[in-house]
Amino acid sequence: MHQEFEPPAPLRDAIKCFWYTDRAYTGPDFEVVPDGYAEIVFYFGSGCSLAGQALPSPFLMGLLNQPVVLTTQARLEVIGIRCYPWTVFDVLGLPPGKDGPRTFEHPVAQLxxxxxxxxxxxxxxxxxALVSQYFLDARPRAVDSTLFKxxxxxxxxxxxxxxxxxAAAAHATVRTLERKFKQSSxxxxxDVSGLMRFExxxxxxxxxxxxxxxALAQELGYTDQSHLSREFKRYSGMTPAAFAQKRRR
Structure with missing residues (x-):
């Protein structure tokens, strides 16, 4: 079961959605594939670990450059907060980082x-509703207008x-935009555009x-099919042809 919930209007410039998943796993390992978002993850049920180290609940799943393999025993239920990569650290009041799965100490753990x-x-x-009210009460800073645009x-x-x-859409220079992106995410x-397109x-x-x-390469703005294949393999570990073949099976 998977459900997504739209956040209240005051949170929509920082949080894409809240989501819930209830999933039984047939094997101990499951793969998390990169996408264009960062997630704050609460889990319930079986434990969850990375490379033999238990992950606390909640933990942060930041942007990924390649798949991450997590381990659980049988069943997990998850409440997630899907954030934009340029807002997640401001939402939590944490310094930005590029470390993918990340543990952190924060009052949100009281939930x-x-x-x-x-x-x-x-x-x-x-x-x-509990998670939503927490972030409404925390009142995250307004998203920088340049980053929002x-x-x-x-x-x-x-x-x-x-x-x-x-940069032109944000009414900023490339240098200013890149500096703000690095500072926020x-x-x-x-980097972020590449993940969005891969997704x-x-x-x-x-x-x-x-x-x-x-046709897919042309539609998504890749230079050609080879460009699509290189980028797809970079983020997923397999070519798009292999992924499609696996999906067909």
Whole structure:
């Protein structure tokens, strides 16, 4: 089961959505594939670990450059807060970093017990309401207008926009935009755009594994099919052709 919930209006410039997943795993390992978002993750049920080290709940799943393999025993229920990469650290009041899965100490951890009660009772809407109210009360800083405009342009173009055009949409110089992106997310505009575009390619191949790779490359703004293949393999560890074949099976 997977559900997504729209955040209240005052949070929408920083938080994409809240989500809930209830999933039983047939094996101990499961893979988290890169996408264009950062997630604050609360989990319930079996333990969750990375490379043999237990992850606390909550933990931060920052932007990934390659898949991460996590381990659990059987079943996990997750409440997630999906943030834009240029807002997640401001939402939490943490310094930016490029370390993917990340543990942190933060007052938001006080939600673990009440969220556990809601999830155990099947009251998922109540759990999401608790998380939503917490961030409303915390009142995260308003998103920098340059970052907001740049992010909106990148999202609309699904990452297929040159940095110079993103800067123009944000009414900023490339240098200023890159500095603000690095300060807010730890990544460059090109890094985040690449992940956004990969996510679009992966989603299309998941739903339409028979799609022409040449046509997909052109549609998503890659130079050619070879460019798509290189970028796809960079983030997923396999070529788009191999991914589509695996999906068809």
């Amino acid at each position: 673990q017990e009440p969220l556990q009660e809601c999830v155990s009772g099947g009251r998922i809407a109540d759990a999401v 740049a992010g909106a342009a990148m999202l609309e173009a699904s990452g297929a926009m040159p940095v110079s055009q993103v 730890g990544y460059t505009v090109k 679009q390619a992966r989603n299309r191949l998941w739903h339409e594994p028979e799609v022409s790779l040449a």
